[in-house]
Amino acid sequence: MSQATARLAELGLSLPEVATPVGAYVPALRSGNQVLTSGQLPVVDGTLLHPGKVGDQVTVEQAYAAARVAALNAVAAAASVAGGLEAISRVVRVMVFVASSADFTDQAQVANGASELVGAIFPGGHVRSAVGVAVLPKNAPVEVELVVDAPEQPRAVPVTRA
Amino acid sequence: MSQATARLAELGLSLPEVATPVGAYVPALRSGNQVLTSGQLPVVDGTLLHPGKVGDQVTVEQAYAAARVAALNAVAAAASVAGGLEAISRVVRVMVFVASSADFTDQAQVANGASELVGAIFPGGHVRSAVGVAVLPKNAPVEVELVVDAPEQPRAVPVTRA
Amino acid sequence: MSQATARLAELGLSLPEVATPVGAYVPALRSGNQVLTSGQLPVVDGTLLHPGKVGDQVTVEQAYAAARVAALNAVAAAASVAGGLEAISRVVRVMVFVASSADFTDQAQVANGASELVGAIFPGGHVRSAVGVAVLPKNAPVEVELVVDAPEQPRAVPVTRA
Numbered sequence: 230m231s232q233a234t235a236r237l238a239e240l241g242l243s244l245p246e247v248a249t250p251v252g253a254y255v256p257a258l259r260s261g262n263q264v265l266t267s268g269q270l271p272v273v274d275g276t277l278l279h280p281g282k283v284g285d286q287v288t289v290e291q292a293y294a295a296a297r298v299a300a301l302n303a304v305a306a307a308a309s310v311a312g313g314l315e316a317i318s319r320v321v322r323v324m325v326f327v328a329s330s331a332d333f334t335d336q337a338q339v340a341n342g343a344s345e346l347v348g349a350i351f352p353g354g355h356v357r358s359a360v361g362v363a364v365l366p367k368n369a370p371v372e373v374e375l376v377v378d379a380p381e382q383p384r385a386v387p388v389t390r391a
Numbered sequence: 392m393s394q395a396t397a398r399l400a401e402l403g404l405s406l407p408e409v410a411t412p413v414g415a416y417v418p419a420l421r422s423g424n425q426v427l428t429s430g431q432l433p434v435v436d437g438t439l440l441h442p443g444k445v446g447d448q449v450t451v452e453q454a455y456a457a458a459r460v461a462a463l464n465a466v467a468a469a470a471s472v473a474g475g476l477e478a479i480s481r482v483v484r485v486m487v488f489v490a491s492s493a494d495f496t497d498q499a500q501v502a503n504g505a506s507e508l509v510g511a512i513f514p515g516g517h518v519r520s521a522v523g524v525a526v527l528p529k530n531a532p533v534e535v536e537l538v539v540d541a542p543e544q545p546r547a548v549p550v551t552r553a
Numbered sequence: 554m555s556q557a558t559a560r561l562a563e564l565g566l567s568l569p570e571v572a573t574p575v576g577a578y579v580p581a582l583r584s585g586n587q588v589l590t591s592g593q594l595p596v597v598d599g600t601l602l603h604p605g606k607v608g609d610q611v612t613v614e615q616a617y618a619a620a621r622v623a624a625l626n627a628v629a630a631a632a633s634v635a636g637g638l639e640a641i642s643r644v645v646r647v648m649v650f651v652a653s654s655a656d657f658t659d660q661a662q663v664a665n666g667a668s669e670l671v672g673a674i675f676p677g678g679h680v681r682s683a684v685g686v687a688v689l690p691k692n693a694p695v696e697v698e699l700v701v702d703a704p705e706q707p708r709a710v711p712v713t714r715a
Contacts, residue, residue, distance in 0.1 A: 252499045253506040255516035260425070260483050260540065263584070268520030321584050326522045334692040337576045344577040354579035358592030358698050360650045361688035364523035368496040374520050378584065414661045415668035417678035422645050422702065423586070430682030488684045526685035530658040536682050 231315030236350050244305040244314060248272055256306040263321070264311045264379045268372040269303040270365070271295035280368040283361075284333025287370045296325060296342030299373035304350065311379035320347045320355045322376040328369065329361030336361050343373050351377075393477030398512050406467040406476060410434055418468040425483065426473045426541045430534040431465040432527070433457035442530040445523075446495025449532045458487060458504030461535040466512065473541035482509045482517045484538040490531065491523030498523050505535050513539075555639030560674050568629040568638060572596055580630040587645065588635045588703045592696040593627040594689070595619035604692040607685075608657025611694045620649060620666030623697040628674065635703035644671045644679045646700040652693065653685030660685050667697050675701075 237243065247256050250267060257266045271278040271294075283292040300323070308314040325340035327333075340359035347355060365372050399405065409418050412429060419428045433440040433456075445454040462485070470476040487502035489495075502521035509517060527534050561567065571580050574591060581590040595602040595618075607616040624647070632638040649664035651657075664683035671679060689696050 250519075252503045252519065252521070253510050254485065254519035256518070258483060258516060258518045260538075265484055265518045267518040268522070321582060322589055323578065324520075326520075328523075329688050331688060334688055334690060336688075336690045341576045348577050354582060356580070356582045356589045356591040356698075357574075357576065357578040358648075358650075358696065359576070359690055360592070360686050360696060361652075361690075362522050363525045363687045364491050364493060364496055364498075366496060366498045366521055366523075372520065372522060374518075376584075412681075414665045414681065414683070415672050416647065416681035418680070420645060420678060420680045422700075427646055427680045429680040430684070486682075488682075490685075524684050525687045526653050526655060526658055526660075528658060528660045528683055528685075534682065534684060536680075 233314045233317060233350050237314065240349055242301060244308060245302060247306050247309045248302060257310040259310055262378060262380050264307045264377050266303045266306045266375045268374045269299045269306060270367060270369040270372055271298040272302065273298060277367055277369055279370050281370060282328045282330045283339060283370055284330030289335055289338055292327065292339040292370050293342035296339050296371045296373060297346045299371050300343035300346045303373050303375045307375055307377045312382060316379050318378045318380060319353050320351045320375060320377050323347055323355050323357045324374045325359040326362045326365060326372040327359060328365045333361060339371060395476045395479065395512050399476065402511055404463060406470060407464060409468050409471045410464060419472040421472050424540060424542050426469045426539050428465045428468045428537045430536045431461045431468060432529060432531040432534055433460040434464065435460060439529055439531055441532050443532060444490045444492045445501060445532055446492030451497055451500055454489065454501040454532045455504035458501050458533045458535060459508045461533050462505035462508045465535050465537040469537055469539045474544060478541050480540045480542060481515050482513045482537055482539050485509055485517050485519045486536045487521040488524045488527060488534040489521060490527045495523060501533060557638045557641065557674050561638065564673055566625060568632060569626060571630050571633045572626060581634040583634050586702060586704050588631045588701050590627045590630045590699045592698045593623045593630060594691060594693040594696055595622040596626065597622060601691055601693055603694050605694060606652045606654045607663060607694055608654035613659060613662055616651065616663040616694050617666035620663050620695045620697060621670045623695050624667035624670045627697050627699040631699055631701045636706060640703050642702045642704060643677050644675045644699060644701050647671055647679050647681045648698045649683040650686045650689060650696040651683060652689045657685060663695060
């Protein structure tokens with residue numbers, strides 16, 4: 230069991246199924262030694278958590294929890310392409326879009342739901358941007374995307390005997 | 392004619408002129424084996440398509456069409472730097488910002504205008520994020536940016552005769 | 554003194570201290586030959602410049618100045634990880650989020666505050682996206698993130714004498 234897998238288990242979590250994209254694209258994709266994810270919503274077993282805008286129908290605590298779930302979905306999407314959780318060496322970047330009422334300005338606290346989960350599994354730090362947007366797909370409270378480092382595996386070299 | 396060029400022709404499309412940036416930057420730029428584009432607006436021959444917010448002055452169908460146009464402009468910008476459409480091996484990432492009324496939540500359908508065009512020219516899948524923003528430059532309904540893979544061409548080696 | 558350092562001095566500027574992130578992440582991070590920054594706010598000596606929304610409480614001129622400050626903070630964050638300003642070979646990408654009133658559509662002019670500063674220090678062009686978002690952390694008028702090229706330094710080779 231890799232360290233990342235052990236840390237996930239310590240949190241009482243496991244990787245969810247990767248959600249089918251709501252459009253003509255893929256959940257995650259390898260580019261060289263990185264894997265990028267599509268924007269992930271806080272969906273659990275097909276149900277969207279806490280729809281609405283933070284500062285209005287959604288509290289900061291609910292949005293923090295939703296950001297954590299969306300980040301876990303994004304980790305699962307990255308792992309599905311990287312070759313498993315243990316193939317991810319670190320998380321490079323976390324982008325958090327927060328559907329916000331006009332006067333809600335604590336996007337940082339909401340985004341910590343994503344950053345703290347990611348940091349618990351992959352210590353070492355990542356860059357992050359958090360912004361408050363007007364509205365998100367399906368009325369989601371948050372959307373999270375990741376860029377992770379996942380070095381390409383050396384290919385098995387066929388051995389030929391003389 | 393490359394496959395991408397053939398597919399573009401099958402769609403009845405050709406690459407538009409690359410629009411001059413509305414600021415102190417460039418439309419696209421190579422970084423290693425990738426080309427990144429600036430955010431592209433749905434402009435045709437200098438005219439912005441369907442200004443306004445989706446869910447308000449702009450319908451989903453109009454915004455879908457606008458996303459398709461903005462994506463084509465982004466492909467043109469990428470191709471101008473990559474060394475032509477045939478120098479692009481795939482599209483890695485599509486980011487779609489949708490200027491949205493407060494209660495419009497079908498950003499995914501709008502963004503499919505970009506993803507489906509990109510996927511028709513470059514099959515194989517890309518990651519995508521779609522978010523609903525308050526307002527876009529020039530009152531555009533959508534803004535699209537791309538990251539594409541475009542392997543650097545090996546340089547011609549000068550041949551010296553003895 | 555590198556060219557970038559000389560240009561910064563010509564502008565009458567120096568790199569500010571890198572602000573402590575308002576969350577569980579780092580200000581900037583190296584990934585291969587690039588350095589990415591977190592989203593940076595227009596903070597000077599701990600004080601946020603011009604809080605509010607552009608087109609409402611904040612003028613275009615104030616937002617332009619704020620974008621310039623946020624971009625300088627982002628350059629400082631990138632330099633702190635790259636190994637100094639002189640270790641940055643160019644700026645690849647500038648992302649500018651502008652907190653906008655519903656009818657403000659000149660995000661391009663605001664973002665020029667970032668692009669023109671970056672271009673004055675690192676000529677050669679960068680890609681840029683500018684979008685108008687509902688609201689930003691701490692009620693900031695703008696948030697700026699950068700991707701820069703900063704080639705990894707070759708490691709010093711220990712010399713062993715026979």
